[in-house]
Amino acid sequence: MQPRTIFTSFERRHAELWGNAPIRLRHRLHEHELFSDAALGRLVESWPREHYSLVEWGGNGASGGAWREGETAGLSGEAILKAIALGRVWINMRNLPVVAPAYAELMNDIFEELEGHMPEFRTFTRTLGLLVSSPLSRTIYHADLPGQSLWQIRGAKRVYVYPNAAPFQTPECIERINLTGVEFNMRFEDWYDEHAVVFDIEPGDMLHWPLNAPHRVDNHDCLNVSMTMEYFTRDIRRRHMVVKANAILRSKLGLVPQGAATTGPAFWAKAAFQRALRDTAWVKRQNRARKTPEFRLDPTRPGGVVEIGGA
Ligand SMILES: [Fe+2]
Structure with a gap:
């Protein structure tokens, strides 16, 4: 039997805090059949090429490193998940509700519940994405343009959320992201962390933060599955x-x-x-968002990659 509500912890204060401060809520999606191991395997195996980014990140710091994109190369869902579990990559499956309509229904249920808690909250251009990432992989300091929340489904990660004001984020920086489609070229200083709100999240946690608040993520030493939810209000x-x-x-x-x-x-x-x-x-x-694939997951060496067109 499916649970009746998606959130298990939405209190009155959360409606007041929504959009004004980083908050953590509890949810049930990690127990939902749409996020079972079998469902995740089917999704990752069949996800259309134009709707995913497979990313290898070569850096160790919070801001530096080299970003490149690749392809899953027709591997089975099980093999892709194994490759991610053993490697240092992540796959971002975009447009979940469009590609797999069962998730559209789920998304509508989520927003209906949020509107029940916050009658003024009206959204459109909503979407969901699914992010599967390797143990210890990092998402460097960046900011996103839509309203956003992060739902933890499997594994655990540390999320740093910074103030959405200078010096952490400036109008010029948000303009550049808007124009180039590249979220990641932001100035970062180690001392920023002293001003971050830090969450260690696990399955059943959801984070929401103020619009354009910069954030970065360090996975714990385990495979991570997270859902992102984006929306626009008027x-x-x-x-x-x-x-x-x-x-x-x-x-x-x-x-x-x-x-x-x-x-x-x-x-x-x-x-x-x-x-x-x-x-x-x-x-x-x-718009300089990169799209040209440079590697494929290695079908013979789980966790490894093969260069496209290289030796
Ligand atoms: Fe983000």
């Missing part, structure tokens, strides 16, 4: 439009953009400005 969408307009003003026209209002004439002017320019060749050229 306010987040408006902020997104202002960031896009400011990014174009700063990068293309060399101006220092003033203000981040999401109402009034200044907002509507920027909304029209970014709408007029966001599909231009110049804006599209700025």
